[in-house]
Amino acid sequence: MDTRNVFVAIILSMFILFGYQYLFVSHQPQPPAPVTPAAEVAPSGEAVKAASPPPAEPVSVAAAANQPAPSPARPAREIKVENDHYVAKVSEAGGLITSFRLKNYRESNKPDSPDKELIQEGAGRDLPLFFSWGTDPARVTTLPLYEAGEPSRDSSGSVTLNMTGKLPAGLVVTRKLTFNAEHYLLDLSIEVANTSDSALQGSPYLSLVNHPFSPEGKNTRFLFNGPAILLGDKLNEVKVKDLEKEGPKTFQGDIAWSAIEDTYFMMAVSPAANESGSPVSVRVAAEEGGGISNVLTGPAEVIAPGSTRHYKYTIYFGPKKMAELNAADHEFNRAINFGWFGFVAKPVLVLLNLLYGLVGNYGVAIILVTVLIKLFFWPISHKGMKSMKGMQKIQPKLAQLREKYKDDKERMAQEQMRLYQTYKINPLGGCLPMVLQIPVFFALYRVLMQAIELRHAPFMLWITDLSAPERLNVGFQIPYLGGLPLLTILMGGSMFLQQKMTPTTAANPEMAKMMMFMPVIFTFLFINFASGLVLYFFVNNLLQMAQQHFINRAQD
Numbered sequence: 102m103d104t105r106n107v108f109v110a111i112i113l114s115m116f117i118l119f120g121y122q123y124l125f126v127s128h129q130p131q132p133p134a135p136v137t138p139a140a141e142v143a144p145s146g147e148a149v150k151a152a153s154p155p156p157a158e159p160v161s162v163a164a165a166a167n168q169p170a171p172s173p174a175r176p177a178r179e180i181k182v183e184n185d186h187y188v189a190k191v192s193e194a195g196g197l198i199t200s201f202r203l204k205n206y207r208e209s210n211k212p213d214s215p216d217k218e219l220i221q222e223g224a225g226r227d228l229p230l231f232f233s234w235g236t237d238p239a240r241v242t243t244l245p246l247y248e249a250g251e252p253s254r255d256s257s258g259s260v261t262l263n264m265t266g267k268l269p270a271g272l273v274v275t276r277k278l279t280f281n282a283e284h285y286l287l288d289l290s291i292e293v294a295n296t297s298d299s300a301l302q303g304s305p306y307l308s309l310v311n312h313p314f315s316p317e318g319k320n321t322r323f324l325f326n327g328p329a330i331l332l333g334d335k336l337n338e339v340k341v342k343d344l345e346k347e348g349p350k351t352f353q354g355d356i357a358w359s360a361i362e363d364t365y366f367m368m369a370v371s372p373a374a375n376e377s378g379s380p381v382s383v384r385v386a387a388e389e390g391g392g393i394s395n396v397l398t399g400p401a402e403v404i405a406p407g408s409t410r411h412y413k414y415t416i417y418f419g420p421k422k423m424a425e426l427n428a429a430d431h432e433f434n435r436a437i438n439f440g441w442f443g444f445v446a447k448p449v450l451v452l453l454n455l456l457y458g459l460v461g462n463y464g465v466a467i468i469l470v471t472v473l474i475k476l477f478f479w480p481i482s483h484k485g486m487k488s489m490k491g492m493q494k495i496q497p498k499l500a501q502l503r504e505k506y507k508d509d510k511e512r513m514a515q516e517q518m519r520l521y522q523t524y525k526i527n528p529l530g531g532c533l534p535m536v537l538q539i540p541v542f543f544a545l546y547r548v549l550m551q552a553i554e555l556r557h558a559p560f561m562l563w564i565t566d567l568s569a570p571e572r573l574n575v576g577f578q579i580p581y582l583g584g585l586p587l588l589t590i591l592m593g594g595s596m597f598l599q600q601k602m603t604p605t606t607a608a609n610p611e612m613a614k615m616m617m618f619m620p621v622i623f624t625f626l627f628i629n630f631a632s633g634l635v636l637y638f639f640v641n642n643l644l645q646m647a648q649q650h651f652i653n654r655a656q657d
Contacts, residue, residue: 180249182260184282186419188216195244196264196276197228201418203285203366210557210566219366219418221312227392229311229368230416234272234293235303238396247276258282271297272404284429285419291412295404302403305412307370309359309395310388314366324364324551328385328395331357331435338438339385341393349386357432358417359383361393365553367421371431372397373413420553423450439551445544450552457554463567464560467549467633471640474545475648478538482648549634560636564588567633586628588635593624595642602649 177194190200198220206217220229231238247266254260264276277290295301313326327341333355344350352359360369372381382398397414404410417433419425426434439446449470456466475482498520506513549555555567563573563584572584579585597620627635 177246178249180252180262182252182262182280184258184260184280186282186285189280189418191249191262191264191278192228193247193249193264195228195231196247196266196278197244198230198418199228201229203419206366206420207557210569217314217366219311219314219368221314227310227388227394229309229418230289230370231308231310232274232276232291233306233308234268234274234410235270235301236306237398238306238308239394245274247274270301271295271299272301285417285425286429287416287418289414289416291414292409293404293412294409295406298406300403300405302401304401305399305410307372307397307412307414309361309368309370309397310392311361311368312390312392314363325438326363328359328361328393329367329436330359330383330385331432333357336435336438341387344385344387344393349384351382351384353382354380356381356383356397357435359385359395359397360417360436361395362421362436364551365421365556366419367417367436369417369433369436370395370397371415371417371433372399373415422553423447424454437551439544439547442540442544442547445540446548449541449544450548450554453548453552454554462560463555463558463633464564464636467567467636468640470545471637472644474541475641475644478541479648482538482645545637546634549637550631555631555633558633560632564632564636567636568631570629571632571635582628588632588639589624589627589630592627592635592639592642593620595639595646596620596623599642599646599649602646 177192179193179199180191182189182191185204187204188200188202189198191197192199201219202216203219204216207214208217231241231244233241245266245268247264250263252260252262259282260280262278262280264278266274266276268274273294273296275292275294277288277292279288279290281287289307291305293305325338325340328339328344330337330339330352332352337352339350356372358369358371360367362368380400384394384396384398386394388394399412402410415431417426417429417431421437423434423437426436452473453463453466453470456469457463460466460469502513502516502520506516549567552568558567559565560567564571571586571588572582573587575585597617600617600620627638
């Protein structure tokens with residue numbers, strides 16, 4: 102295989118790997134905004150009676166909902182709900198979730214690190230699961246005070262919390278929040294009753310507001326973080342920087358779920374189908390201070406006096422772990438996006454977890470996955486290496502042909518093909534293994550950078566977190582690095598030795614010298630990559646060197 106082709110293939114692979122997120126991820130077009138319900142058009146300073154239409158016409162609740170509520174007779178309580186998976190706190194002020202700590206995950210890899218908190222900041226309506234009817238949450242100035250009953254626990258361990266609150270417009274809202282004991286699921290059922298003398302018109306709103314979950318950044322900077330919406334069969338991932346630059350975006354139609362997510366965790370809401378069959382809309386926006394708002398809006402409705410409306414939502418607050426998301430259903434597993442080669446990445450993740458179940462160490466599991474993949478590709482890579490070795494041997498004869506027929510390109514091509522046939526060499530034989538392994542390479546990259554299973558997973562010695570860059574403590578701080586990236590240096594060294602052992606077919610000496618700088622480039626590139634990915638490359642290089650040594654001995 103011509104070394105120029107190798108160089109071009111490597112550069113193109115790296116361009117695709119690290120650049121497609123920025124260059125090829127299509128910006129989602131903003132669909133037409135849903136028709137604004139009557140609740141949105143009433144002047145917020147006008148009293149309802151002053152704008153009341155004839156009795157047959159429904160009354161907008163926007164104005165009345167924003168009137169100051171009576172001062173609460175008591176402070177809002179905070180109810181704590183705990184199970185084997187998490188500890189949640191729900192406030193009677195607005196029925197908001199003020200804290201959600203995951204008991205099986207920690208904030209950092211330090212021994213004294215607290216449990217992972219999904220709700221980072223917020224006050225008032227800037228907390229998850231604020232519900233309003235008839236008025237966009239962004240326009241609500243006063244939180245309703247709910248009266249919470251005693252939490253009840255069923256035989257499965259699931260906890261149900263009922264809360265009832267009165268809104269100024271004559272609405273009574275009853276929230277029933279069920280915390281699933283077996284999964285990271287919450288079921289929210291809401292009943293809106295009209296206790297006034299007039300028909301009321303409005304829409305249901307449920308807001309999901311939060312700040313980024315994790316400070317984990319450098320090793321995941323090429324992966325998606327922000328709001329995501331599964332609309333029909335299409336996953337729409339909206340970049341926060343696009344929201345900051347272009348403003349809010351609205352999606353309308355068959356909304357399976359809407360979420361705020363990062364590499365390892367997510368908070369998602371799946372609305373149940375409404376009785377009218379009308380589409381649900383989702384508006385995502387960047388808030389001041391780095392927050393993200395995600396508001397689900399149902400169709401406009403009219404509630405007659407003495408009537409009620411019911412709304413249901415399925416909520417997932419937890420890790421982006423394939424097993425958990427599959428068990429949660431509602432297509433939450435689509436949040437794990439492995440990109441173009443997801444059909445390869447998902448089986449690799451299953452294999453990785455299977456091997457971990459056998460050996461109990463994800464570092465060892467990565468090594469075993471690398472060995473199995475190498476064995477799978479051994480026959481075709483073996484043929485490719487033999488072809489490259491053969492090409493190296495006939496380089497002097499090829500040089501003679503180029504010199505002899507330099508003025509007759511057609512004759513030179515004919516003589517080259519005859520030479521290949523004589524020595525039974527396929528000039529493309531060295532390229533084929535690389536092309537076939539590209540999907541596996543990209544799939545492994547996404548799995549090892551994205552799988553929550555590797556978060557805080559130790560390997561051995563100084564490698565205590567396979568999802569983070571590795572650093573060996575050498576007794577002093579190295580500028581810009583902290584510790585010594587020893588495994589990354591070993592990977593670069595193995596890549597250099599591999600190149601020395603690999604037959605070169607470059608006719609241009611300058612190109613050959615340039616290729617020798619590739620190990621240096623890769624070493625610097627991988628310094629801040631997850632140590633699990635570096636471990637894979639290091640082991641793969643060692644196996645490649647062993648295979649090349651075997652072929653070199655057989656053909657010398």
